[in-house]
Amino acid sequence: MNKNTFIGMLLIGAILIGFSIYNSKQFEKQKAYQMEQDSIAQVRALEYAAEMAAKAEAEGAAIAADPSKGQYSYTYKDSLLEAAHRATAEIYTLENDKIKADYTTRGGQVYQVEIKDYYTYDSLALNLVKGGQSDFGVEFYSHQMINTKNFTYSMVSHNDSSLVMRLNFDEDSYIEHIYSLPSESYLVNFDFRLVNMEQYVSQNATQFDVDWRLNIPRLEKGYDNERNYSTIDYRYPGDEVENLGLRRESSSKEITTKVSWFAFQQQFFSAILRAKNDFTSGNLSYAFFKENDPSANLMQCHANMEVAYNPEGSVVTIPFEFYFGPNHFRTLRGYDQEYEKIIPLGGWLVNWINRIVIIPTFDFLSKFIGNFGIIILLMTIMLKIVISPFTIKSFASSAKMRVIKPEIDKINAKYPKQEDALKKQQAMQELYKASGVSMFGGCLPMLFQFPILFAMFRFFPASIELRQQSFLWVDDLSAYDSIIDLPFKLPLYGDHVSLFAILVAVTMYFYSKAMLNQQGDTANMMPGMKAMQLYFMPIMMLFICNNLSSALSYYYMLSNLITMGLTWVIRKFFVDEEKILAQIQASKAKAKTKPKSKFQQRLEEAAKAQQEMLKQQQAQQKRK
Numbered sequence: 001m002n003k004n005t006f007i008g009m010l011l012i013g014a015i016l017i018g019f020s021i022y023n024s025k026q027f028e029k030q031k032a033y034q035m036e037q038d039s040i041a042q043v044r045a046l047e048y049a050a051e052m053a054a055k056a057e058a059e060g061a062a063i064a065a066d067p068s069k070g071q072y073s074y075t076y077k078d079s080l081l082e083a084a085h086r087a088t089a090e091i092y093t094l095e096n097d098k099i100k101a102d103y104t105t106r107g108g109q110v111y112q113v114e115i116k117d118y119y120t121y122d123s124l125a126l127n128l129v130k131g132g133q134s135d136f137g138v139e140f141y142s143h144q145m146i147n148t149k150n151f152t153y154s155m156v157s158h159n160d161s162s163l164v165m166r167l168n169f170d171e172d173s174y175i176e177h178i179y180s181l182p183s184e185s186y187l188v189n190f191d192f193r194l195v196n197m198e199q200y201v202s203q204n205a206t207q208f209d210v211d212w213r214l215n216i217p218r219l220e221k222g223y224d225n226e227r228n229y230s231t232i233d234y235r236y237p238g239d240e241v242e243n244l245g246l247r248r249e250s251s252s253k254e255i256t257t258k259v260s261w262f263a264f265q266q267q268f269f270s271a272i273l274r275a276k277n278d279f280t281s282g283n284l285s286y287a288f289f290k291e292n293d294p295s296a297n298l299m300q301c302h303a304n305m306e307v308a309y310n311p312e313g314s315v316v317t318i319p320f321e322f323y324f325g326p327n328h329f330r331t332l333r334g335y336d337q338e339y340e341k342i343i344p345l346g347g348w349l350v351n352w353i354n355r356i357v358i359i360p361t362f363d364f365l366s367k368f369i370g371n372f373g374i375i376i377l378l379m380t381i382m383l384k385i386v387i388s389p390f391t392i393k394s395f396a397s398s399a400k401m402r403v404i405k406p407e408i409d410k411i412n413a414k415y416p417k418q419e420d421a422l423k424k425q426q427a428m429q430e431l432y433k434a435s436g437v438s439m440f441g442g443c444l445p446m447l448f449q450f451p452i453l454f455a456m457f458r459f460f461p462a463s464i465e466l467r468q469q470s471f472l473w474v475d476d477l478s479a480y481d482s483i484i485d486l487p488f489k490l491p492l493y494g495d496h497v498s499l500f501a502i503l504v505a506v507t508m509y510f511y512s513k514a515m516l517n518q519q520g521d522t523a524n525m526m527p528g529m530k531a532m533q534l535y536f537m538p539i540m541m542l543f544i545c546n547n548l549s550s551a552l553s554y555y556y557m558l559s560n561l562i563t564m565g566l567t568w569v570i571r572k573f574f575v576d577e578e579k580i581l582a583q584i585q586a587s588k589a590k591a592k593t594k595p596k597s598k599f600q601q602r603l604e605e606a607a608k609a610q611q612e613m614l615k616q617q618q619a620q621q622k623r624k
Helices: 001-060 078-084 223-228 330-331 348-366 372-402 407-416 418-434 441-462 498-520 525-547 550-573 579-594 600-624
Strands: 091-095 099-104 108-121 125-129 134-141 146-148 154-160 163-168 174-180 187-195 207-217 231-235 241-243 250-257 260-265 267-286 297-308 315-326 483-492 494-497
Touching: 078 163, 091 163, 091 250, 099 315, 099 372, 108 134, 108 267, 108 315, 125 207, 125 267, 125 315, 207 267, 223 297, 231 250, 231 267, 260 297, 348 372, 348 441, 372 407, 372 441, 372 550, 407 418, 441 550, 494 498, 498 550
Parallel strands: none
Antiparallel strands: 091 099, 099 108, 108 125, 134 146, 134 207, 154 163, 163 174, 174 187, 187 315, 207 297, 231 241, 231 260, 250 267, 260 267, 267 297, 267 315, 483 494
16 A cells, blocks of 8 residues: 555545534534424423413313323323313303204214204103214324314304314314304204314325214104114215115114215104215114113114315315204205105105105195094095095906806806816806906905005104104004003013004904905805904904004004995995896897807817817827
8 A cells, every 4th residue: 555545545534534523513413403492392382282271271171180290191192182182071052943952072073962842752852862872083194093082172162053163283283173053954064174284194194084973862652663763874976875774683884885974863863964075985883772771772873984085275174964853754855965765665666655645645634634643534535535446346346256156157067177178268258258347357456555555554654743643542643552551571462452453453354254245155265264364364463553653553444444434335336236237148148149259269269179189188098
């Protein structure tokens, strides 16, 4: 190594050592400066936390412990969040003529909701949301998982129709919950607003989780009936509304597409949450409490839904809408969000009958008549009048069948053999044609009556207008009536005796007996079938109707009575059997002189060919 090389290496080493010493000093200075800035920031944060705590204390809140004294371990890294986590909550109220909604600063969420002008079955204030039974929060990642339900918000502004609550992350960054309640409305608008939260929300965040768990209380008289008509509904963007099923102990659904809203639906009241920009996906579930639940809860509903988060600008607003109110068809339809489809009115045909016929008729009569028992009577009479032309035709057909019964017996005696079946059929058709009898004439009234019967079956238990409406001995037409409360519960029957159920069974017995008497010898039933129609069906209806809404049982009873009365009127004034017999004889005489049609000729030829074939088969069998 020469001298120049050695000097060069010394110089390089000196430069490296000098640079290292200089860089180390700069790092120490930067570290000291950063520590100073962190200390200043911490002091400011503590000062701000102290300011918020003092403000909360002045408003009645208190901090459980002083963070600066180190008397507890931190749950959250940020001192402001820790202070909000440990602060005591307060209750504020929004109120109009429809609802009274209490909101807690703990999570900035609903605490209790009273539906005005309605009461529970035991005459108490109707709280669709009971205090402490709702748990609502929005969850996202901010250096650690944050769920808004775990923090106490500070109140920014409040009056009867609006309130604004705030959760600060620093002086300029915060989350706001903004609620507004319009007058004469069951809707509460809710804006979830983030202000200057870019540094606190993960840059990779594209969605937030909305989690709501709500215990729906028991509100009606009959547990089984209330449970059978309670579920969770949800609507896809568009018009399609589905539910998790009725009459189940529990149910759940994973939704992988957009959903506009979901509803925690009790028989007559619902709590609905709509995301105005749609939920992107989520999970819905419910489970029923036992009938003897000590807290008198009906069902626990849970929704964990996702909403899109688009950080455009310093202020991001995610708009929602709550509905707390009755399942009243016209009220729900008035909000133009297909909310009315949560009312279980049946499948497409039955639903159409309810929407187009039953509900408009019911609403029209309600404008002039205040007694709902009278309204049900008038509706039943109107429906029977509508189908009366088909009923008259059915009874005329039955009368003709009784008149031609001797002729039918003659045909059966004339063609007793199986090989004469075609001749027998041809003779029967000629007789029916001559007498004007239709084999399907008796089916027409049933074809029209069954959809209406199912529409009524859906309408009465779901009609809130009948809720707690009295009639005769009934105190609530939407629930079962009871004249005797049993000290025990019978399987399939219940713990009470319904008078309307008894009347349905009795009227069905006499109705069945009248129908069998009318059919007479034409009723080709086995004795067991007759006994089933006469005795088994009324007994079955006794058990079924004992727990149905009294309005529905009352309708069945009226339907039986009116049908029996209509039957007597038709037989007395519209069906003359002697006249029908004369018409049949005249038709038969005319048929004898009338040349045979080509169709009749073909039938005769087919009958002859069939007879010839049978003779050949019999001859072949004899040869064998």
